[in-house]
């Protein structure tokens with residue numbers, strides 16, 4: 001094919017009266033002469049002007065929204081208002097027709113729910129162009145951050161036999177014929193007959209394997225898909241999501257929090273510096289959307305102000321115990337407005353509580369630490385019991401405005417005996433995890449790590465409100481279209 005120039009580059013050029021080739025999809029065709037073409041390289045279209053008196057009538061009729069075209073012409077400074085440059089077309093070719101009657105994306109605003117149902121076209125909207133450009137930039141920034149710090153990118157397995165979180169929310173992986181299930185004498189499924197010779201599942205987290213790598217490389221991270229069969233139909237949960245999980249030897253909980261805060265600030269800064277156009281578009285989109293909301297429900301800060309605010313402030317760090325005190329005395333608790341009232345130490349925090357702390361009380365990102373052992377995973381390091389005999393673990397959750405929990409992490413239990421005791425208490429089979437426990441047998445070391453939910457990060461940076469709209473092909477309960 002002829003070499004094409006990206007529209008993004010043409011819109012920024014200062015070289016005029018040169019022949020250029022542009023390929024893209026028609027957004028609109030006005031007055032039989034003005035073609036707005038978009039090639040996905042940026043939100044903006046380029047205008048191509050057609051000399052319709054010298055163009056075949058039948059060809060003009062095929063210039064419909066969605067059709068893909070190749071145009072060759074001279075790039076000139078635009079005579080009209082609204083654009084700096086335009087193409088004076090000399091050759092026009094239609095690469096792929098688009099039936100105007102059937103094309104579902106008309107040049108008007110569509111609801112995000114509607115667009116989710118036509119996933120192949122939703123990429124062609126300005127909103128999703130901006131969202132997925134930012135998603136790309138954030139992924140790149142994550143790798144750059146860790147690369148600059150000398151971390152090793154480790155690929156942990158997608159198929160595994162372990163339940164890293166011990167929460168039992170796993171998708172089974174099996175080649176067993178459901179119509180002919182091999183059984184043991186007691187009637188249970190005989191997984192020895194299965195593909196891997198044992199029961200396997202899609203990973204819920206790469207952490208445990210990451211810990212093995214950290215015990216050799218020092219500083220590692222994973223960035224891959226993770227799967228949770230939790231039946232949470234919310235705007236914050238996906239059944240398939242991407243997670244960034246660094247794991248560091250010789251780190252304690254404070255080092256862990258410092259790294260997490262630095263990472264979040266770094267990638268947000270990267271998006272501000274590299275996605276100005278996309279963020280500006282999404283900022284205005286949000287303002288537009290909020291106009292129809294009652295004053296009380298509108299956000300206090302616009303998107304960019306909110307992002308910058310995050311960079312300029314230290315995250316508020318406090319313990320779970322301190323948070324419970326604040327929540328217990330809070331207005332919504334006293335007035336019984338919380339769905340789950342906080343009456344005693346040990347309660348698990350619901351998103352209403354997390355959001356109260358972040359959005360109402362501190363009005364900035366918050367890091368909660370030292371949760372009760374009962375409500376956290378087996379691998380977290382036990383603290384000594386406090387003066388009231390309560391046991392906590394060195395966990396940390398980072399809570400963000402509008403999002404709730406964006407990061408979950410901890411210092412790990414590196415003492416073999418304590419870890420085995422915890423596993424026994426929680427009925428986690430030690431025999432199957434001996435590959436993991438070996439790290440505590442041979443040169444165990446203090447270490448820590450965390451998991452950043454990538455879609456929750458993209459949600460925050462783009463200001464979108466539903467997590468389904470920041471992943472190209474969302475998987476949620478009862479939904480695996482496309």
Ligand code: 4AD
Pocket residue numbers: 164165204205206207228230236237238239241243245246405406407408409410449450451452453454455456
């Ligand atoms: O808090 P979680 O479950 O922690 C872990 O998986 C640890 N193994 C991480 C570690 O220490 N290496 O999950 C971590 C983060 C959450 O804070 C949240 O941002 C995101 O992953 N997350 C989800 N995102 C979308 N959909 C879901 N269903 C999610 N579950 C967790």
Ligand code: MG
Pocket residue numbers: 405407408
């Ligand atoms: Mg968590």
